[in-house]
Amino acid sequence: MEAFPGMNRIPAGERAAFNLLFLLEHYFPKSRRIQHMRESARRRAVAHLQRGPKGKLIEVQRVKDISASDFRKSFLSKGIPLIIENGSANWPLASRWSFEKFHQRYGHETIKLVQRKGVAADDEIIEGKEFSEEIQFGAFLDQVTNGGTKYMRFSPLLEKFPELLDDFDHDFFKRMAGNSWGLTYQLFMGATGTFTPMHNAMTSFFFVNVCGIKRWALIPNHYLPILNPSADGFGYNHSKAQADLSNVTDFPGLECIDRMEAVMQPGDILFLPSWMWHSVRNEAPTIGVRCGFIYPKGMATEATTLSFIRLFAARNPSTLEALYYVLFKRNLPERDKWLLTAKLIRR
Numbered sequence: 001m002e003a004f005p006g007m008n009r010i011p012a013g014e015r016a017a018f019n020l021l022f023l024l025e026h027y028f029p030k031s032r033r034i035q036h037m038r039e040s041a042r043r044r045a046v047a048h049l050q051r052g053p054k055g056k057l058i059e060v061q062r063v064k065d066i067s068a069s070d071f072r073k074s075f076l077s078k079g080i081p082l083i084i085e086n087g088s089a090n091w092p093l094a095s096r097w098s099f100e101k102f103h104q105r106y107g108h109e110t111i112k113l114v115q116r117k118g119v120a121a122d123d124e125i126i127e128g129k130e131f132s133e134e135i136q137f138g139a140f141l142d143q144v145t146n147g148g149t150k151y152m153r154f155s156p157l158l159e160k161f162p163e164l165l166d167d168f169d170h171d172f173f174k175r176m177a178g179n180s181w182g183l184t185y186q187l188f189m190g191a192t193g194t195f196t197p198m199h200n201a202m203t204s205f206f207f208v209n210v211c212g213i214k215r216w217a218l219i220p221n222h223y224l225p226i227l228n229p230s231a232d233g234f235g236y237n238h239s240k241a242q243a244d245l246s247n248v249t250d251f252p253g254l255e256c257i258d259r260m261e262a263v264m265q266p267g268d269i270l271f272l273p274s275w276m277w278h279s280v281r282n283e284a285p286t287i288g289v290r291c292g293f294i295y296p297k298g299m300a301t302e303a304t305t306l307s308f309i310r311l312f313a314a315r316n317p318s319t320l321e322a323l324y325y326v327l328f329k330r331n332l333p334e335r336d337k338w339l340l341t342a343k344l345i346r347r
């Protein structure tokens with residue numbers, strides 16, 4: 001766990017017990033016995049952490065420039081987050097993307113907003129797994145600039161407007177990821193105060209912040225028992241734990257975990273490794289893109305149990321359904337065309 005030298009730790013045996021029970025719960029979701037044992041494992045992990053010091057808040061490292069080989073050696077392969085300051089300042093999107101310019105180009109188009117269970121704010125009503133609505137893009141942009149609460153998260157909008165893909169530096173991604181397997185592009189646009197709760201997923205990604213300011217809270221998966229996510233078999237995990245410690249009574253032990261913070265300015269690029277938990281608050285109206293890429297070593301080593309669950313126990317969508325969509329983009333139900341199933345685009 002190079003991300004945090006000297007971090008407050010949960011003993012390996014206690015983590016292994018919790019992880020195993022979390023895995024079993026995916027196969028036996030109704031078993032009271034497993035739920036009870038998982039709860040006991042969680043309590044033991046909490047008690048252990050609470051005997052130690054309070055958690056530290058650590059700033060994510062920032063660099064102005066970094067070579068691809070240094071990035072891969074010191075950050076990608078070790079699973080350490082990094083901000084590359086102004087990393088996208090010279091990309092075409094820096095001058096071509098803004099709320100006004102999107103309004104002029106695409107204001108008349110109809111777009112779809114999808115809110116998913118666990119990664120939407122509490123006040124966004126979601127019955128079942130997701131809630132979606134269609135809206136005129138211009139009206140959506142107006143409500144963002146006027147401080148509205150509708151937040152576009154994980155949107156595959158670049159599949160609808162593929163010309164926007166010309167505005168990225170695709171060589172940057174190839175160099176940094178060390179492969180040309182392609183990326184999944186998902187757009188985020190929201191007003192000041194919009195928020196995405198704590199979650200994690202299998203893919204590593206670069207987040208390109210085009211406009212606005214974003215405050216990220218990051219928590220290593222080492223603290224899974226404290227975050228205590230529900231075992232609902234989605235392609236992602238989610239937790240209601242608040243990194244600002246505002247609900248520590250519901251998540252005891254949160255006050256003792258070491259966490260990281262990253263504040264992104266326009267033009268910054270954030271690298272986030274596989275399975276790093278994160279929540280995000282927009283501190284100004286933002287446009288940003290999650291550029292997910294495949295890094296098998298990180299997927300397998302950052303969180304072995306979660307990778308196993310994703311590959312063999314996830315049902316919503318299953319790995320085979322997700323792969324089929326990513327590679328062929330056909331026949332998958334509309335409800336599943338989302339996180340981890342955004343299309344892999346090669347450039």
Ligand SMILES: O=C(O)CCC(=O)C(=O)O
Pocket residue numbers: 153188195196207214278279280281288290
């Ligand atoms: O920007 C946000 O609100 C959330 C971003 C995020 O969670 C992601 O890219 O995975």
